[in-house]
Structures are given as structure tokens and as C-alpha cells.
Amino acid sequence: MFVDETKVKLQAGDGGRGCVSFRREKYEAFGGPNGGDGGKGGDVILEGSSNENNLTRYRFQPHWNGGRGEHGRGSDQSGAQGKNCVLTVPPGTIVVDLETGQIVAEILEHGETKVLLEGGNGGWGNKKFKSSVNRAPRRANPGEPGGSGEFKLILKSIADIGLVGYPNAGKSTLTSLITNARPKVAAYPFTTLHPQIGVIEYPERYKTLEIADIPGLIDGASENRGLGHRFLRHIERCFLLTLIIDMSGIDVREPWADYDQLIQELGAYDPELLKKPKLLVANKMDEESAVENLKIFEKTRDVAIQPVSCLTEEGLAELKELIWEKVTQAKAKEKEAESSKSGNR
Template sequence: MKFVDEAFIDISAGDGGNGCVSFRHEKYKEFGGPNGGDGGRGGHVWAVADPNLNTLVDYRFSRRHDAGRGEHGMGSDMFGAAGHDITLKMPVGTIITDAETGEVLYELLKPGEKIMIAKGGDGGFGNMRFKSSINRAPRQKTPGWPGEKKALKLELKVLADVGLLGMPNAGKSTLIAAISNARPKIADYPFTTLHPNLGVVRVGPEQSFVVADVPGLIEGASEGAGLGLQFLRHLQRTRILLHLVDIAPFDEGVDPVAQAKAIVGELKKYDQKLYEKPRWLVLNKLDMVPADEREKRVKDFVKRFRYKGPVFQISALTREGCEQLVQAVYQHIKAQQVAEQPAEVDVRFGGGEDVNP
């Protein structure tokens, strides 16, 4: 399925029903009085985070979504029924913004999270509401309130643990195909990846993480060059970035160090927090380098790149070094998850009270 990460929709909550003017007309009720009921409220529009969805493609073809109108009030003290609500299922990580102002309104971060994104209008008052000691036969009523109407932009940031970044043809698609269940398009020309690919990497029983392969970046991506700007935001929520570098480019005039520095520069221009995120260096296409030259070339690259973090040497094509990379990434993610968990409090001993063992 094509990954759709952006969509525009128009939503409309239901209008409230009008109040009713009515009087009791019964044989033995000479002064029956007013009995017009209130109108029903309009239906709300809800958004719910569905963990089974990973795309906004449904909203590309279905733009308008309307909740039901509340029924009008009736005689005999009968209130109108409320309009039916509608629930829009969206992937976890969807950001909902006002399409006109760009203001971020809501954010769905947790599976099952439910948010009201448009409130239905309240129902109008019937004439029974206006009865008083000096107004025995009121003929007033109020119309229902209109429901909220909004033009929204939906934006999905990939909720992956690991993000792959690098120049086109750095081998990102080959790597994600080698270590996960994703099957992206792979070819010997740039920009084979046009949409983000998600893959689940299984380390062991009930041990896995999600990796995102996004289109390759080029210099100037933060200003809109190439495909990078559209997908840089997908890297913002990952726990760690793997910077893939083609250590053996076909073109002898290409300097891998200059390319790697250009990628880092684009990250810093786009988002300082993204630049400061943990980033590991992965030197790919090791199979293209003669065995007796590998160590020298790797040391030269690290020295010129002035990199002091973890360095992994792999060949995504032959899967050499991939298992060590996967294990290291999983241990890093697991350590982060443990650190993020709140400290457990022993409820047996707390509150400053003496507790007998």
C-alpha cells in the first residue's frame, strides 16, 4: 500500500435541534400549560488512534465527514434525540492541524486515544423552559446551536524506533530488506524510494523494533531540494538514527565524507533536536572494498569525518555485519525504554506512616 502521510479533510459536527412551542390540550386540563420539549444536541466528530493503521490513504479519497443533526423538540415534554456521532480512525502519530492557520489542534500519540475534534451544537430550548409565575403561556423557543465546522490537515509522522538516513543509493532499502520483513523497491539508480517504508525487525521471541526507510537526502533538502524535506519529519520521533554511507561509490569523483557531512548539515538546518538525536555511523557496501583495504579506508573515513560515536561496518547485500548491528540497536532501544519507565513505588511502605510487617 502506498504510504500517504498527509491529507486534508472537512468535518462538520451536527447542528442542535430547535426547541418546540406546544401546549397541553386535554379535556380535563383547562390550564394545561406549555409542554414543548428541547431539541437534541448535534452529533460530535471523534478521532481515535488505531494501531492497525499506518497510512492516511483513506482520507485521500474521502474528504468530507458530517455528523448527524439533532432532532427538533416535540410536544408532551418530549426532547429531540441527539444526532449520531462519527468516529474517524487514524494511525497512531497523526497530527491534526487547522488547514487555514496551521495551528496544531490535536495529536494522537497513544493507541486507542480518543479525542473530540468537533463538538455538536446544543439543542434549542422549548417553551416549557420559559414557564414562570408571570408567564403562564410562553410562546418563546430558541433554535439549536450550529455544530463546529473545520477544515483540517492530517499529518502522520512515522512512529518507528530506528530511522535510516543517507544519500540516494546509500543502501537503505537493501538494508531494511535484509533485516526486516519489508520489501522496498531496490534498483541501481537514485530515488528508488519515493515513500517511507516500515519494517519490523525481529530479534527474538517477543523482541522486535520498527525501522523506517525514508527517501534519500541530498544537499539542500532542508530548503526543499529533492525528496528530503517532505520526509525529514518522519525521523523526528525515532529513538536512534542510522547514518548509512556508501563506502565504495561507483563514481571515483564522489567523496563519501563530503556526502556524509552534507547530510549532517541538513539535519542541523532542519531541526536542532533532530541533529542532537543519537546517531550511529553505518559504513555500507563493504563487499565492494578489497579485504586488504577495508581497515585503512574505514579509519581514513572516520578520521576525516571527525566522528567519535559507534561505527558499524556492514554489507547489506551479503548481510555481513547486519546481525551485530541489529543486536546493538535492540539493546540501545531496550535501555531507552527501561529508562523512560516511571520508577515503581513500594506501596507497602509510604505516606510517612508506620506499617507493621
């Protein structure tokens, strides 16, 4: 089961209460106050983990609590801090406060942590209230309550490449050929029901790239039609958009019309997506009609094109190299923009 959006109810631990106590020892009739402070409540902490790839556990267990701080004790003993509640989430997870609708946290890297809710402070014991005019205070503070709230966890996959296309264009087949992922492949549409993340290996460079295979889009996807609209968020952080088109036109579809419609749907969902570098994968070039259609396409559309055949595996090696080149360029450009922005500050 793949879950990329769910609601949770979180509660940080309450602080322990302070203690009212007096030293009582032989020959020390007036030993003075020695009540310890209460312990701090446990925080609710988000932690990024590359071992997680979705939010399934939080769908079935939506309530999470931090531990309560221990109460103070006599003999100047402070209570222990409550146990932190650590929620491990996949990198790319954002947290939205349901009350305000604001994004309150974002985890982008493995090992990155963020305190979402702080535990309550422990109450002071009576020792803290001792003064020259109050030598025997009989007062202690209760612990403060921990923070609480209801939140929505939303996963936006962090992949280098986003792969989109119409059903039966060959996305899953292509993903299985160039990556280590093994998505379901069949001769009917919508075999992919949730995003698949595959790793493209470049052994000679000792490098890898991640590609997100998004379920097939249909016309009106930006208006919440079909499956693909739910998962378009997973390509928002990609460096390269790879659009795969059935260039053969066997299903009585014109390849250029499919391309235009895909661009329209992506732009309607988020205009920023159209600013990303794009690569068109012209699939099913083993069909006779695909050769003529490709010629027409190249004359009428200005976009980088890589012809391939997932059946014969022709053009796949060239596609991997072109993907590496474009992603490397996009990363360098983004890094340069960030450096320029930092310099202006």
C-alpha cells in the first residue's frame, strides 16, 4: 500500500510537577527545602529517513505522543525528561498545520531533524522559592502542558527525473529497463497505481540518479481526473521532466497532440513545472508509422527528443547518457542561482 498523504494528531509530553520537600536528618531539625524540579516533557520530532518511502504507518496509527516528564523528588532530585516521540518520514515530506493551513515543517534530507512540538517545561520544586524572607517555602509549580495539534503529512518525492505520459505510452516498461525498479507491466492502461521510484546506475561514474514514474495522466488531470493528478506533486522537485510519447500513433492518437496536452496539464497544475528542462522520449520506434510521425514532430515542436524502442531496447543507452547530461546541467544551473542569491544577500 502506498500512502503519500495522511492526517495525524500529535501531543508533546507534559512537564513533571515540582516537589515540596524538606531536609530531615538527625541533628538537622531545620534542614531547609530540598524539593527537586519536574522533568521536561518529551518533544515530537520529525526525522528524515531514506529507509522510508511512504507514509503508510501514519495512516494506520495517526496518534503519537511524547513522554511525560517525571515529577521532582526530595533530596534535590529533579525528574527525568520525558521520552521524545520521533516520527521517521521519507525525505520530501512537508507538514501542514490543519488549523492554520500553513506549512510548519519540511524534511528534505536523510538524517535531517525538526522539532515539531516542544514538550512542556517541568515545574520548579520548593527549593527554587527559598529566599531570605521565606526560608521554608511550601510551594511548587505544576509542569507546563506540551504542545499539541493536528497536522497533514504530505510526501513530495525527491527524485532527479520525473517521468510522465499517457497510459500505455510505456512508462513502466522504460522504468524497468533503465532502473532497478520492477513496476507492473501489462497491455492495458493504468497498470501503475502509485509512483514508482527507480535508480538509474552509472557504474563508470560511480553515480546514480533517481527517476519517479508517475501513474498515467489523462485529459483533465489538472482538474482531479484520473489517477495521475494525485501524484503530480512528486515531480515538483525534479531537475528534469521526461515526457514519454507513443510515437507510433497505434491507438489513433497523434503524438504531437499528446505532447501538447501533457504540457497543458502540467502547466495547469503548476506553471513552474514548465520552466524545468524537458526531454521527450519517443517510444515504439520499432513501428513503421513512428518514423514518419517523428519527422513531423521534429518539424513542429521545439524540444529535445530521444527516439527509443522499449521492445528492441534501441536508444536506451543514448537515453541514459542524455538524461545524465541534462540533469547535471540543471543541477549546476540551480547551484549557480543559489550562489548568486546568497551573494546578493
